Amino acid sequence: MKNLLTTMALSVSLLCNAQPSDIFKPGKSVDLRVPSTPLIVSDPYLSIWSPYDKLTDGTTEHWTGAPKPLLGALRVDGKCYRFLGQNKLDLHAIVPMTDVEIWEGAYTLKHPSGDWTNINFNESGWERGKAAFGSPDMPRISTKWKDENTDIYVRRSFDISNLDITDDFYLIYSHDDVFELYLNGEKLVSTGETWKDNVHLKLSDAAKKMLRKGKNTIAAHCHNTTGGAYVDFGLYREKKDAVKFSTEAVQKAADVLATSSYYTFTCGPVELDLVFTAPQLIDDLDLLSTPVNYISYRVRSTDKKEHDVQLYFETTPELTINESTQPTTACTFSKNGITYVEAGSIDQPICDRKGDGICADWGYAYLAGVNGAGKSTSLGDYSEMKRAFIKDGRLLHPKTKWITRQPENTPAMAYVHNLGKVSSNGKSDFLMLGYDDIYSLEYMYEKRMGYWKHDGQVTIFDAFEKLRDNYLPIMNRCRAFDEMIYDDAEQAGGKKYAEICSAAYRQVISAHKLFTDKQGNLLFFSKENNSNGCVNTVDLTYPSAPLFLTYNPDLAKAMMTSIFEYSASGRWNKPFPAHDLGTYPIANGQLYGGDMPIEEGGNMVILTAAIAKIEGNADYAKKYWDLLTTWTNYLAENGQDPENQLCTDDFAGHWAHNANLSIKAIMGIAGYSEMARMLGYEDVADKYAAKAKEMAVKWEQMANEGDHYRLAFDRKNTWSQKYNMIWDKMWGLDLFPNNVIEKEVNYYLTKQNLYGLPLDSRKEYTKSDWIIWSASMSPDKATFGKFIDPLYKYVNETVSRVPISDWHYTDSGKMVGFKARSVIGGYWMPVLMDKTYENR
Template sequence: MKKLLIMMALSVSMLINAQTTNFFEPVKEIALRVPSVPIVVSDPYFSIWSPYDKLMEGSTEHWTSAKKPLLGALRVDGKVYRFLGKDKINLVPIAPMTNVERWEAAYTNSTPANGWQEFQFDDTSWKKGKAAFGSRDMQRVHTEWKGNDTDIYIRRGFDINNLDLEEDFYLIYSHDDVFELYLNGEKLVSTDLVWRDNVYLKLTDAAKKKLRDGKNVIAAHCHNTTGGSYVDFGLFREKKDAVKFSDEAIQKSVDVLATSTYYTFTCGPVELDLVFTAPQLIDDLDLLSTPINYISYRVRALDQKGHDVQLYMETTPELSINENNQPTIARTLSKNGISYVEAGTIDQPICDRKGDLICADWGYAYLASVNGAGKSIGLGDYYRMKESFVKNGSLNSTVTKWTTRKEEDNPAMAYVHNLGTVSKDSKEGFMMIGYDDIYSIEYMYEKRMGYWKHDGKITIFDAFENLRDNYQPIMERCRALDAMIYDDAEKAGGKKYAEICSVAYRQVMSAHKLFTDKEGNLMWFSKENNSNGCVNTVDLTYPSAPLFLIYNPDLQKAMMTSIFEYSASGRWNKPFPAHDLGTYPIANGQVYGGDMPIEEGGNMVILAAAISKIEGNADYVKKYWDILTTWTNYLVEYGQDPENQLCTDDFAGHWAHNANLSIKAIMGVAGYSEMARLLGMDDVADKYAVIAKNMAVKWEKMANDGDHYRLAFDRENTWSQKYNMVWDKMWKLNLFPNNVIEKEIKYYLTKQNLYGLPLDSRKEYTKSDWIMWTAAMAPDQNTFEKFIDPLYKYINETKTRVPISDWHHTDSGEYVGFKARSVIGGYWMQVMKDKIL
């Protein structure tokens, strides 16, 4: 493996040396349509996506669906073409939401009489309550409604004076979970099991006719299945004569590669190339952890004539908040040849807010312009900035400071580059956007900075200057990584597989945060996005491992060291590993309500063995050998036929006697033997190798169900993906007799659906990371592609527009839950197999 890593480094160097400076054409063309496109990404908080086929189709957002608006437009000969995002709608509240008013409504938790949603319904017997309605862990809740499998019915009256149906009206609503909404008896919204925040619904002409002068009623029903519950809604009209970038550019192409997203647009007589680059180089920890992205652009005439061109880019302080009504302060400043607009909350509650579907509300967002001819950056009124650009191609007079206490008063943080006359010769430039979170993680009761800061020696301004000064070599290295990720995957599994890995890379990297503990140990912590918000969850570390094992095992260690140290410190004294270290960003110890003894024990021992085998030595595990021995002995004692305990797939319901969980234990015992061999402990290695072999032979007999192997030892006519068995093939141990792998793979092919192989016989849904592990056990390329093609089809066609969900229905292609998670690092299992075998 050492030779492999050296060869990889040389191949990257060769690519860099051979690379031209044309940064606007992707190194590979990607046909795969991504359900949500990475735009500006760095970590679980600084994470902006476009969930649309066309970049100008809607506003950009955080992976949680919270608004994180970016806006871009090109002015050509006085006409403005919007190519990025959508203008904020200038709304006047008729019935405001709770960020403005604690509105009151009638409500009931009992099933009401028929016609409850109609305008004339008598709700005088219902209770009265202040919005929002929901569980206390949700924002601005003033009337508590909680409990699994419960309902709330709400009727809100409001008045409209001087109704003008020529105006545009919007309903805005937030809900968790199943939701329906009526306007004067007309159903306008109906969802399934999903949660949404601040959805804007423009009323159609037909819906507007339901409005009336005087009193109106909005009625809503929400059903909470499990977990948090929430309802808030309001009605607004659009302010007349607001300046907007109404005309859209024509999007010609989009290509998503490992570090960069490439767009090309036609804006009248000129063509615009736009590249969003996150320099997340897996072998460069400083760049990987630096929370700054490039936005590069190039404009050229299509008709060989000269055209007057200006480019406009914008964001708002919403990048730095969690709740829409949080007060912010923004300012302009300039340092060492770079001009900035900086914005953050006034309160700065550093690392105070923890949980799952949240955004950071501490630290500062930055829009940065490299000083030069025609470039300007400014802070000012949201609509006047656009009005000035439309009229003059320049920014409105800027202010040095802007304080916001209401969402509707958010300013524009804007950048303009006057490119002047553009003809047959193209003109180009770049800007930067970044986020300084001050402190990133609280680890064992001490706040820690991001790795790139080197304990405060590097400031965010130093980082911006470094990326400015090294733009060309960094972009070249990013292109080299894009090519390597694609080429390695294509060689291992074909073109479709290469495209899947290319579009998945930034999602995996951006679900982590890199820092060091006070002893200098490297820490690479995941956030359990859209699952429960845990930090450094071991059964996320396990499926994500292939990407890091291939390209930088130090990052794999950085996910595991803290788990070892947690046990070594005495804070965790059970004979198996912890499940997690807390709720992101607080990592002071496990918070998960149930242990996963075999799951996490197997995960940690297997991964320790994988690192040792890749590095050709067991130096990393020496320090923790006693802990590994304790965990392995637990696997020996309890892993053959697991009792009714939690495992990573328990969203499907946990069963005792889980055959795949038993495989994990067996492979853990085998991995311990392999590490002992590397440490020169041959007697220990021989002992545990025999134990693992005997366990595997017994497993085959216990799980055998004819032409396949069972989901649980005591359940006939069941089946499941035995993805944990991939290590037997990877390590060439041949523990399992009677061609178990070949028999299973053949059987799985009979169970595939349109969008993939189900996880097991209980449901039609699947986990795509495990499909990739299972596919890596295929005997040949043709069989491998039979597993990959449906997964490619799922990513390409799913109607669920979120960063790739690893948990989806194989019949409909819609997601069940989970998005933006690190586990799709498991997609690289086939690449790892190709490099090892």
């Protein structure tokens, strides 16, 4: 197979030596409205998104939904236009949440009789308890409530002595899962099944009329479906003298490509171009892993006049903590031509907190401005910093140090560039935002640094200086890479498919952490975001692999090597691979409650074979041949008609005799045969090739249901996506007789819904990565496009505004669960096939 990386590197080199391109305009025009736009991303912890159509519609947030505020404004001839984020509310607590005060309320776990939400309800039979209410894994829990499929009812009464309904009032609440909230008997919140922290609900004029002088009551009901449980809420009044960037810039354009998100705004008589770039070039492991992003900006006059312009950018130490109550420290300093504002938690519990929906609370965030005329950074009072900018376009004199022990005392970390007089020729520059996690994760009881640090030889300041000194070449390389990702996808599957891949790229990369073990092995660990928090899960590696197999197989190996080594060490001695290596960021061994023998065995053998075919040799396989043999023999003995085993789609329920799981076993055996032949083991190759063929023929007979094939061998009138069969087509083995693939694809087309092809006959939900694998079995691009159209419609229209959810309902387009996951690397299966056929 042609060396794709060499080809890409050559094209980038040629571009970087040419005239600079317009880095403020996307290399490709994109129509897709992404559910959430990546802004500042690097790994599962440095991850900031905007889940809105307009960048000004709300506060930027972590993939978990936790606020990670970025704020931007442009001051033009003395008038300020907000172009990024939402004004942080300057609120006074009437009844505070537990981040300020551990409050007490009445509660019951039984369904109450009578009008329990009414202000005058007799709650004497209820228990008294302190907030927050929920499971022990949640923050600030004082009253435990954790059982699945149970309910809690909470009432909280309070007095208001001075009531002015011209004020703005906000209910703030956190919940997990289904939540309802009432103010003096009036229902104001009904969430459905979801979980969110610190939701701000501004009271409407009608809702404000429900407030009264004297006694008031907030009542809440929460149902815990599964997993964590949580209830906390409060009422707040906005301060009358709050400082705001009230005027919104007009957003004219938004385009998301592989490494960059592009925006254009009108700010009165000038236009602002804004580009967020994560230089995650897949062939440059240093850049891929360096946790520093660019924010580029250009301002130009649109009325042929000069205008006086200053740009303001801000974040806060909230970037560095998991809970708002965690104390932080921040400081300012300059080093080698860059001025920094640094912030981090005071406690620095490195790799201490493990789990799923959490943010980092160790390491240090850096807002970095390159020294130059008119540019400055500062640290200081949150409101006064903006007041100074609004007044005359400057920052407050920086505080050298700031300690925060209460959320309301959080400072502003700010950057200003006084661009001076701006004409139609425009002026441009950039700043940087980064995060040094000190140590990234714990692997086999040893804390390991990110790859970019090279075991401590490179500091975060070295990284910032490298990105400063190479800004234009890196931006041009990113532009060339974006165009390559788009063009390859367009060639493989059309414009809509290319836009989906462009939107997915940073999500896939940023769900991983790259590092090396103490032997120097390259390791690339995923976090199972919004699923269970597992680290380096094998059945996430499998669907995500097409992106890496296409452009850098070393990263595919880096996801697999630790699983091989775990078994080779003797710490895992079962005849199939482990499911995971722990819960992120602790990777000391499998923690998942159940094994997936055929699933994980098939995944590892198939991917090893895929690497061998791409590289044209089985050198990687040879190192672990004994393990591959053991796993393949397990597949041969148990894979024809699987028992009641878990598979990667375990959320759908695990049926015995799973036909798609059987295909995985057959393809694993076939892949082992292919590798054996590469190694010169002809007898072994022939034996396992014959076994795979024999099993495939028998499979066709067992699963056949006329015009399609069953979900499970013993279940009549069922069907499922047979996405594991894609390897038979890609490798040209033709194991399955009687046009199985053709019949399946034709049948799928009869089962599609508005937002895609269901996973199987049991439910209307689907997995979008598997849709694209199944669609890749299509005989031509026109047929492939019939599967892509409804999937594009889902991504473009879903009301679930999260980093793309790979598990959604095909009738409503709403997510079921899962977001920000690496598995959508599977979207590159058609590109991988296109490259494979091109070089076969």
